Amino acid sequence: MDVLLKIATLEAAIRLSIPVALAALGALISERTGVLNLGLEGMMLSGAFAGYMANEVTGSPWVGLLAGIVVGCGFGALLALAVVTIRANQVVTGIAFTLLASSGTTYLFQLKYSIGQKPPRVDRLGMPPLVAMTLVCVFALWFLFQRTTIGLAMAATGESPEAADALGYRVVRLRWIAATIGGGLAGLGGAALTCGPLGLFIRDVTAGRGWVALALVVFAGWRPGMAVAGAFLFGLCDASQLRLQGTKTDIPYEVFLALPYLVTLAALVLRARASKTPGALAVPFVRGVH
Amino acid sequence: MSTVAAEQPSTPPGGFIAGVGRRATSGGVVSQIVVPIAAVVAALVVGGVLIALDGTNAFSAYREVLRAVFVGKRGLSDTATAATPLILVGLGYSIAYRARVFTIGGEGQYLIGAIAGTAWVTAGGIRTWPGFPLVVTGLIVAALAGAAWSGVAGWLETRFGANIVISSLMLVYVAGSVLQWAVRTGIRDPDSFVPNSRPLLAAELPRLPGTSTHAGFAIAMFLVPIAAVFMARHRGGFRVMATGFNPNALDANEISKKKIVLLVMVIAGALAGLAGMVETAGSTGRLGAAASVGFGFEAIIVAMVGRLHPIGVAIAALGLAGLTIGFESTQRVLDVPSTLVGVITALIVVFVVIGDALANRGREGR
Numbered sequence: 001m002d003v004l005l006k007i008a009t010l011e012a013a014i015r016l017s018i019p020v021a022l023a024a025l026g027a028l029i030s031e032r033t034g035v036l037n038l039g040l041e042g043m044m045l046s047g048a049f050a051g052y053m054a055n056e057v058t059g060s061p062w063v064g065l066l067a068g069i070v071v072g073c074g075f076g077a078l079l080a081l082a083v084v085t086i087r088a089n090q091v092v093t094g095i096a097f098t099l100l101a102s103s104g105t106t107y108l109f110q111l112k113y114s115i116g117q118k119p120p121r122v123d124r125l126g127m128p129p130l131v132a133m134t135l136v137c138v139f140a141l142w143f144l145f146q147r148t149t150i151g152l153a154m155a156a157t158g159e160s161p162e163a164a165d166a167l168g169y170r171v172v173r174l175r176w177i178a179a180t181i182g183g184g185l186a187g188l189g190g191a192a193l194t195c196g197p198l199g200l201f202i203r204d205v206t207a208g209r210g211w212v213a214l215a216l217v218v219f220a221g222w223r224p225g226m227a228v229a230g231a232f233l234f235g236l237c238d239a240s241q242l243r244l245q246g247t248k249t250d251i252p253y254e255v256f257l258a259l260p261y262l263v264t265l266a267a268l269v270l271r272a273r274a275s276k277t278p279g280a281l282a283v284p285f286v287r288g289v290h
Numbered sequence: 291m292s293t294v295a296a297e298q299p300s301t302p303p304g305g306f307i308a309g310v311g312r313r314a315t316s317g318g319v320v321s322q323i324v325v326p327i328a329a330v331v332a333a334l335v336v337g338g339v340l341i342a343l344d345g346t347n348a349f350s351a352y353r354e355v356l357r358a359v360f361v362g363k364r365g366l367s368d369t370a371t372a373a374t375p376l377i378l379v380g381l382g383y384s385i386a387y388r389a390r391v392f393t394i395g396g397e398g399q400y401l402i403g404a405i406a407g408t409a410w411v412t413a414g415g416i417r418t419w420p421g422f423p424l425v426v427t428g429l430i431v432a433a434l435a436g437a438a439w440s441g442v443a444g445w446l447e448t449r450f451g452a453n454i455v456i457s458s459l460m461l462v463y464v465a466g467s468v469l470q471w472a473v474r475t476g477i478r479d480p481d482s483f484v485p486n487s488r489p490l491l492a493a494e495l496p497r498l499p500g501t502s503t504h505a506g507f508a509i510a511m512f513l514v515p516i517a518a519v520f521m522a523r524h525r526g527g528f529r530v531m532a533t534g535f536n537p538n539a540l541d542a543n544e545i546s547k548k549k550i551v552l553l554v555m556v557i558a559g560a561l562a563g564l565a566g567m568v569e570t571a572g573s574t575g576r577l578g579a580a581a582s583v584g585f586g587f588e589a590i591i592v593a594m595v596g597r598l599h600p601i602g603v604a605i606a607a608l609g610l611a612g613l614t615i616g617f618e619s620t621q622r623v624l625d626v627p628s629t630l631v632g633v634i635t636a637l638i639v640v641f642v643v644i645g646d647a648l649a650n651r652g653r654e655g656r
Contacts, residue, residue: 088643089643092594096643100637100639107630111627252475254471258463265464268456269450273450
């Protein structure tokens with residue numbers, strides 16, 4: 001019985017870590033090229049909403065995931081327009097985007113389901129395809145940054161855009177691409193939440209997972225494999241929190257409720273100084289100024 | 291990542307921190323006022339289109355908003371009440387953002403302030419105190435608790451380099467858990483079936499004469515000029531501004547930037563904690579499990595649209611509160627979802643941020 005319980009928790013941990021892992025990979029690719037995406041929570045939330053809606057309409061969770069990617073990419077491109085091309089402050093723009101996504105999804109959801117009406121549960125994807133998808137993404141990112149010229153150019157753009165520019169790489173274009181892909185991954189992460197473990201959408205369903213993902217990227221030192229490992233740590237806490245809420249312990253269950261966030265905070269604190277921040281993170285690039 | 295927001299002196303921010311940009315010329319002043327007004331108008335237009343798409347006449351919806359706020363005695367009183375927590379939290383954010391310390395954890399500090407203040411005024415032996423000392427000590431306890439909670443995020447950054455944007459938000463979720471525990475067991479009213487604190491009774495804030503607005507609004511409006519004087523005339527305020535300009539300049543003058551970060555975090559937390567207690571003692575009368583209604587996030591909008599200036603914050607808070615009160619009525623009368631307010635205000639912020647960047651770009655000609 002005990003063993004079964006442990007396996008069940010482990011499975012739940014993996015399921016709950018996947019959305020965070022995907023969003024963290026999205027944050028990672030855009031931060032490696034120098035674009036800080038504080039709109040990540042909002043992109044995840046939009047992806048979660050789009051995924052749920054598409055899944056409900058078509059009855060296919062796969063279409064839901066696709067919708068999450070599309071909406072995430074769109075949002076990512078908007079972020080690129082604002083912070084790369086128009087050069088708006090990256091911190092403030094990201095926060096504003098998240099606020100917009102939060103109120104926007106709440107509004108659209110209220111339009112569809114008036115208060116009191118119960119939104120239906122949608123078909124959920126099993127664990128194997130989601131795990132496979134995450135592994136493909138993490139491998140793709142690792143391969144991109146370790147084995148390809150364009151990946152190297154992207155990383156150079158994040159470290160020293162002037163140098164990348166001098167070598168003939170298009171800094172603005174690379175940042176656009178990275179922010180768009182990053183948004184897509186965050187949207188996919190959100191959709192993987194509503195079309196995966198949850199099977200439903202509620203107001204602010206992502207519950208800070210986008211911010212958790214941002215913290216995990218710092219924890220991971222901007223390495224894809226470590227980011228996924230960190231996401232698993234979060235998933236483990238999240239799963240045990242759900243499990244322990246039902247059991248009777250001397251510790252108040254609210255401690256477990258706070259646990260995933262406390263662990264994330266601890267991870268952020270432990271690694272903040274040690275990890276190697278991209279040199280030009282959140283710094284806009286203007287040719288010929290330096 | 292640690293101090294992303296603060297350590298980029300070579301590339302000044304967009305005009306976002308209005309008035310402390312490199313060129314506070316007359317052109318800057320114009321865009322300071324033109325950008326937010328244009329953003330408000332644009333957001334209201336988009337909101338109107340959304341209302342029309344939903345099948346309601348946008349003009350009658352906005353007319354209903356105005357009617358709800360300005361016709362009758364209730365509307366303005368309700369607006370002032372709703373603006374109170376936004377002003378308080380928004381003032382704190384505006385001071386922190388001036389130093390380019392981008393905390394977004396006001397909601398958590400608000401909750402911790404409400405919990406600590408409520409715990410104090412409902413504690414045995416204290417709850418029998420007469421009203422005045424009870425109210426005052428309750429507010430002080432709340433402000434101190436909020437300051438401490440916010441100070442943790444500040445300390446994690448100055449000591450360990452943990453990004454304040456993320457850590458302050460993580461602490462919001464932790465504070466939410468503390469609230470659940472507090473109303474379920476910690477400070478629960480033993481006579482209540484649902485998780486609730488004891489009623490505040492004598493610790494409740496009095497009404498302002500002739501209105502249904504509680505005295506918290508007067509406290510908030512009193513703090514607006516104080517914050518303005520602090521920022522414009524006080525040495526501490528000058529240092530906060532200087533940190534926003536160029537963090538290295540302070541270090542060169544042997545003023546620790548870390549102290550400024552802690553200072554603004556503590557101020558922001560104290561104001562948010564105060565807001566939590568003011569709302570509990572002024573509006574709800576007791577602390578319940580649903581105390582987190584998002585003032586801490588709405589106040590981010592208030593600070594930004596108010597140009598990080600105390601008077602601007604008060605105006606933005608009143609405007610946002612008026613929209614909220616108005617749309618509640620619009621939902622009742624015309625069945626327009628009240629959550630549209632959130633979309634409109636978030637759009638205002640997005641437009642302000644982008645408008646600032648465009649204005650800045652135009653001014654610098656690149």
